[in-house]
Amino acid sequence: MSGTNQEARRVKDTVPAAVLIARSLTLNRRREAGWRLRYRHIDTAEVYMTEKAVGKVVKESGLPREDFFITTKLPLYHKDRVAESFAKSLDNLGMDYVDLYLMHAPQTVPYEEGNPFPLNTDGTLKTLSSPTFNEAYAEMEKILSSGRAKAIGVSNFSVKTLDELLTTATIIPAVNQVEMHPYLAQKDLLEYHRRKGIATEAYSPGGHGNLIREEPSLKALALKHGVSTTQIILAWHISRGVIILPKSENAERQKQNLNLPTLDKDDIDIIDGLERGERLIAKLDGNGIWVGWTKEQLGW
Incomplete structure (x- = not known):
């Protein structure tokens, strides 16, 4: 199916340099410096348990809501209840x-109250074959149509999984948020995004640790x-047209x-x-698995 492009440029233009990541309850320390430094895009997720904190600090900032660009995410365990999860x-x-x-x-993954990552008896993560990401994305398209999400996209998708998604999607994802850094430049994925009109967001743009x-x-x-x-690493990302999501509490x-x-x-080139x-x-x-899937399933 040939999908319709969202305004991916709007996402790129809104976040020309960096995003304030709300992945822990230290958000207050980050925002105190962040607002003064022109950070206006906040990335959160249901699984981070920081959505309430994000709402609170945006309200207390004294700035209009429209000055902010807020991203949140559909968790793996809510694909069978997309509308309810979004609400x-x-x-x-x-x-x-x-x-x-x-x-x-x-x-x-199956939903278990208070247990976002349920395990099998052998210690592996429980996964389900249904609903598929195609089916869950179709529900996200309805949310986009309602106007309650200005854009929709995906995270941790590969060329393989994006190709599978686009066989049914009527709206091309505006964004794919993935791990990307100098050790993992993902050149093929980045080029795929460019051809399809998908904006690239890099989480952990500097890798892990030092x-x-x-x-x-x-x-x-x-x-x-x-x-x-x-700064050199982040500038490299910007030169490639990538939106960066660095994480720092230091002003x-x-x-x-x-x-x-x-x-x-x-x-x-260096x-x-x-x-x-x-x-x-x-x-x-060690078993060749990431979040319940093999390398082949992931398209890595």
Whole structure:
């Protein structure tokens, strides 16, 4: 099926540099500096248990709701109750709409009260074959049509799962939020997004811990431009047209994340050379599984 494009440019234009991530209850410390530094896009999710905190700090900011770009997500365990889950998220946020509603991952897990990741007796995550992500996305399209979500998209999808989704989707996802950093540049996925008109959001854009930031080539580039290695990495993402979701509670680092150098082609080529197809966040376990799916199912 040939889907209709949403205004993915609106998402890109709204978040030209960085997003304030609400993944923990330390949101208050992040927002106190963040509002002053022009952070207006907040990324939350039902599973983070921060939606109420996001609603509270937006209300207390004194800024109009329309000044913010709010993203939340459909959890893996609510694919059979999309409308109800979305309504609950709006209630948690204290808002009548969100700017972007994402499917958190393609997998479906059964809902168990108070247990977001139920396990089988062998310790593996329980997964279900139904409802499929195609079916859940069709319900998200209804939410888009209602105007209560200004855009819809996905997260942790590959070229394979996107291709499967687009066989039934009537609306092309505005965004795919994925792990992306110099060790995992995902060039094929990024090019696919460009062809389809899908905006790319990179979570953990600097990887995990200091591993990537300690690369000698990045330190040399940081010295050349008089900035931090984190700023070099984020500037590389921006040069590729990627929306970045860095995570920091430090006011000075938040400020740095909004003031990035312009890299030349040689700089970009050096960072491109760090690619090694290595996942640091969403990675397979010792049994070759991530959130209940094999590498083949995930399309990795």
